[in-house]
Structure formats: structure tokens, C-alpha cells
Amino acid sequence: MTQVYDRIALIGLGLIASSMYWAIKRAGLAGEVTGYARSEGTRDTARNIGLCDRVCDTAREAVEGADLVVLCVPVGAMEQVAQDIAPVLKAGATVSDVGSVKRSVISAVAPHLPDNVHFVPAHPLAGTEHSGPESGFAELYDNRWCIIVPAGGDTDPEAVTRLRSLWEGMGANVDQMDADHHDLVLAVTSHAPHLIAYTMVGVADDLRRVTDSEVIKYSAAGFRDFTRIAASDPTMWRDVFLTNKDATLEILGRFTEELFALQRAIRTGDGDHLFDYFTHTRAIRRGIIEAGQDTDAPDFGRGVPKT
Amino acid sequence: MTQVYDRIALIGLGLIASSMYWAIKRAGLAGEVTGYARSEGTRDTARNIGLCDRVCDTAREAVEGADLVVLCVPVGAMEQVAQDIAPVLKAGATVSDVGSVKRSVISAVAPHLPDNVHFVPAHPLAGTEHSGPESGFAELYDNRWCIIVPAGGDTDPEAVTRLRSLWEGMGANVDQMDADHHDLVLAVTSHAPHLIAYTMVGVADDLRRVTDSEVIKYSAAGFRDFTRIAASDPTMWRDVFLTNKDATLEILGRFTEELFALQRAIRTGDGDHLFDYFTHTRAIRRGIIEAGQDTDAPDFGRGVPKT
Numbered sequence: 001m002t003q004v005y006d007r008i009a010l011i012g013l014g015l016i017a018s019s020m021y022w023a024i025k026r027a028g029l030a031g032e033v034t035g036y037a038r039s040e041g042t043r044d045t046a047r048n049i050g051l052c053d054r055v056c057d058t059a060r061e062a063v064e065g066a067d068l069v070v071l072c073v074p075v076g077a078m079e080q081v082a083q084d085i086a087p088v089l090k091a092g093a094t095v096s097d098v099g100s101v102k103r104s105v106i107s108a109v110a111p112h113l114p115d116n117v118h119f120v121p122a123h124p125l126a127g128t129e130h131s132g133p134e135s136g137f138a139e140l141y142d143n144r145w146c147i148i149v150p151a152g153g154d155t156d157p158e159a160v161t162r163l164r165s166l167w168e169g170m171g172a173n174v175d176q177m178d179a180d181h182h183d184l185v186l187a188v189t190s191h192a193p194h195l196i197a198y199t200m201v202g203v204a205d206d207l208r209r210v211t212d213s214e215v216i217k218y219s220a221a222g223f224r225d226f227t228r229i230a231a232s233d234p235t236m237w238r239d240v241f242l243t244n245k246d247a248t249l250e251i252l253g254r255f256t257e258e259l260f261a262l263q264r265a266i267r268t269g270d271g272d273h274l275f276d277y278f279t280h281t282r283a284i285r286r287g288i289i290e291a292g293q294d295t296d297a298p299d300f301g302r303g304v305p306k307t
Numbered sequence: 308m309t310q311v312y313d314r315i316a317l318i319g320l321g322l323i324a325s326s327m328y329w330a331i332k333r334a335g336l337a338g339e340v341t342g343y344a345r346s347e348g349t350r351d352t353a354r355n356i357g358l359c360d361r362v363c364d365t366a367r368e369a370v371e372g373a374d375l376v377v378l379c380v381p382v383g384a385m386e387q388v389a390q391d392i393a394p395v396l397k398a399g400a401t402v403s404d405v406g407s408v409k410r411s412v413i414s415a416v417a418p419h420l421p422d423n424v425h426f427v428p429a430h431p432l433a434g435t436e437h438s439g440p441e442s443g444f445a446e447l448y449d450n451r452w453c454i455i456v457p458a459g460g461d462t463d464p465e466a467v468t469r470l471r472s473l474w475e476g477m478g479a480n481v482d483q484m485d486a487d488h489h490d491l492v493l494a495v496t497s498h499a500p501h502l503i504a505y506t507m508v509g510v511a512d513d514l515r516r517v518t519d520s521e522v523i524k525y526s527a528a529g530f531r532d533f534t535r536i537a538a539s540d541p542t543m544w545r546d547v548f549l550t551n552k553d554a555t556l557e558i559l560g561r562f563t564e565e566l567f568a569l570q571r572a573i574r575t576g577d578g579d580h581l582f583d584y585f586t587h588t589r590a591i592r593r594g595i596i597e598a599g600q601d602t603d604a605p606d607f608g609r610g611v612p613k614t
Contacts, residue, residue, distance in 0.1 A: 189511065190530060207495050277505060
């Protein structure tokens, strides 16, 4: 694989950045990768596990001379980081990010950047419920989508192409769309489902007085999958909901409407309505398997649990 | 492993029964296993893939001489099957089932059974989103729970012990509880989460006009897990909701309350409320990992998707 950037700076060293580092190294996509994390403990961990070629004690030090700077901090922290690093950005450098929300990141970051850098926001649709510098792995982006969301109509095409090459080199498929559309699609496919999973797990926990530890002990498929989703990073998700408020609330409103209709079918014993609804949703699953975004293995690919 | 029953009859040959067959054979738990399915196509498939030692064309033929008869049909079909086979059940035989709801199965089945058989309902907490005779595999029950729910206080302890040995021989951990308690625990851990997943997938599908095929293309973790849950067998789930109506509606009522509180926090920008809630739900996930009911692999144990 050809080197795409001489020097890349990763600001924030959680799951996404650490997976980027291992994927960049796997394919030799950069000459040097510097890293910075706000917490000293995270920086120490990164140094201990060999995460980044050089871990710096300030964000400014990390971005100095970098051809690409990727903001991998929670959406709510992007503005402050942008303000901090703006004065030392190299002329002609590209600034990107990995935030799950794009409209508000663009509003927060763009005004602080000098005119001589390219701002090319992006969002890799990949993750696990784990967080922190030790949670990353090189394969995270393999065959996953990364959506590039140019901040304005005048974005330099060459800067976009180069960022695209980086993500493709890390294993991802790359697509491009505008910020508002991105935020709506993600509200449906990710943000609303996460809030719903968090809610259901919270309800189950309330019931623990009634059901003792049985909720955990007998966590069947269904609840078990919800708990995995609801174990995602709290800071990241708080920021997602606060910054993609309108689209998330719209989808949740539609969700509640549908849920009430199904509850009514249960209450009135309308089996046909339930059967038709469940038959229909099954077809959507088929589409996702065909799109290569999940495995169809009979055991979910999880393998046989150790006894 | 020692043989537990001379002859076992499996009525209904879907995911649960076919997995039972392979697990019984793996451990040599029965002398002969007969099988029956209502559809001729299913019986043909079973014969072609060697599912069951003998596939019979009627339920009566399959249960004749059986020491254990397991009803593996949807909950809504149990009563009719019980009525049908009652006259030919062997004296001293045990009748069991694998239904996801227990109170209504007991009410539907018990009145039809002769006094000289033992009725010992059970529910293995295991499954995948696949259905049909070809979806089974011997490992499905390994380290999963099977809950035995004796139909009345006067159930023969020896019949319970024997059924317990069978499930343990198939790899399961066995526990015992009463029907109402079972139905409440399952409403929390399985039934309500399934309805919620079905609902969210339905909402996403409605939005396809807006978002084109992007909902499928960009299905991030979150929605992707929901679609897996929402791909489960429609007949089975229709029957579950209709027969565990009260407990499911109660849990859904609590769910809606919580969801409204979180929506309000989003609307008012109450980040602390969201953060605290999400931090709390994360701990529950930890409990499930520790209980050995899911894997903690960073990639969910799914392995690297094929490109």
C-alpha cells in the first residue's frame, strides 16, 4: 500500500483513534502518526502499548507539521480542540474528524480553522461497546462504511480524494453525503436504536428488585443484544443526543407511534396485524445480510461459548 | 453420556427441535428419536438431512411408545397438538414443551392430558433469528439456561429429574421456577425487547422513501442488532405476545415512561441526566459478561467480515 500522508495526528486516543492507528500501520499509510489524549493516564497507556509512533503531551505539539489532523474526541469537545490547535496547523493541512454527528461538528469546528487548511469531516460507521486506547484493533473498519461530509461546496477535491484513500487503505468503503442527510440517516440507523436500548436496559434494571438477578442470569437473545448496545461510551452518546437533537426526537416520535399501534394490537388480540408486521421486518434483515454488513452464521458467528 | 430416555418424540421440527435432535445424538441421550411436522415439505427436508431417526406422517404415530414427548410447535398451536396426541400417549410418559410462555401453555395443554402421564413444561433460553428444520445445530444449548416450570405442585419429582438430565446432557444449565414468575422475567429479558426491535425496524423501513436504501447500506451497530432480533420467526412471536399479553404490556408501559423521560432530557439539553443513565446501564452489561451469557470479544466475536 502507498503512503497517503507524511504525518498524521490523532487527537483523542479512544476506540476509533486506536483502531485507526493499527489500520494505518497495517497498510503503511503514513510516515509518522502522532497522538494526543487529554488524560495523562491515557497517554501513559498509549505509550505502554505502542499506540502511535509518538505520543505528545499537548495537542499543539501533536499537530505541528501534520498533513492530516483527525479529531477523535467526543462531539462536545471538538470546538475547544479546534480552537486550541488552530494557530499551529500547517498551511495546506487537512483537518478531519470522526464524530457521529456532522452538522453540529461543522458549526463548532469550521469557524475556528484558518483559511489555509482544508476541513473534511468524516464519520466511520464502525464501533464496539468498548472504549479507551486498548480497545482498538486493525480490522475495525474492514468492509465498513466511512461517510465523508465535505463542510462546504468549496472543499478542495484533492483533499477529499486523499482522505478517501486513507479510509479505503484502512479497509473501509467510502461514500459522500451532505451533513443534514447524514444526521437523519444516522438518527434512524444508530442514534434512536441506541437510546431505545439504553432505555430498555434501564427498565430491566429497575425491575431487578422484582426479579432479583434473574434479568442478568437469563438474559436471552434480545435483551443481551440491547445490553451490548447500551454499554457504549456514555460521554460520546450524551454528546450525540444533544447535538443531533432534532433528527433523533423526530425518529423517536415515529417510533412511539408505531409502538403504540403494536401495543394496541397485543391488547386487542389482533394476531394478523402482528404477524404481518413481523413478516415485513424480516425482509429488511435479509437486505442487510446481502449488503454484507452482518454475518448470517446460525450462531451469530459468536462461536460456542466456553463452559 | 448415559441414555436418559428410550424413545423421544419431537413434535414440530423447527430450530429448537432440530437443535435438540443434534444435541441428543451428540451425547447419546436417547435410543430412538421420532419426529413429526405438520407440513409435508418440512418432513421431506427432515428426511433428506437425516433429522430424526424416524420422521412420521402423523403426530400420533410419532408419539406412540415414546417415553418423552416434546411439543416444539408455536405456543398458539400447542392445545390442538395436545388434544390430538392425548389418546395414544404411553402410560407413565412425560410430556414437555419448549414454549416461550408458560402460564398459557399450561392452561392450554394440561386439561387434555390423561392422568397417567407427567406434564413437565420447560423453556430453553436459546435461539437464533433463523427458523426451520435446517437451522438447528448441536451447540445451541451449550451453557444456555433451560427453565423447567412444573405445571402443578404434585408433579412427579422423578419425571422432573429425568427431564433435567436430558437438558443437562444437551449442554444446558437447568433452573426451576413457577409459571407466572417465568413469564414476567421473560417479558423483561426477551418479549419486550423483541417488540421494541420489531418496532424500530418497522420505523426505519417507513423512512426508506426519505433515505432510499441507505438505512440498509449504512446499518450501523445498533440498528443492525435490532434487525437481527426483528428477523425472528413471525408465527412464534405473534403467539408469544398474544399469550404473554399482561406481562409484556406492563413492561412496555414502563419502557415508554422511561423513554419519555430521556426524550425530555434530550429536548431540554440535560446532559447530566443522559450521562448518568448511560453510565448506569453500562454496569448491567458487565454483569451479563460475568454471568457467561455473552462474549466480551472486541469485535463481538463475529470475526472479520469477508470482503
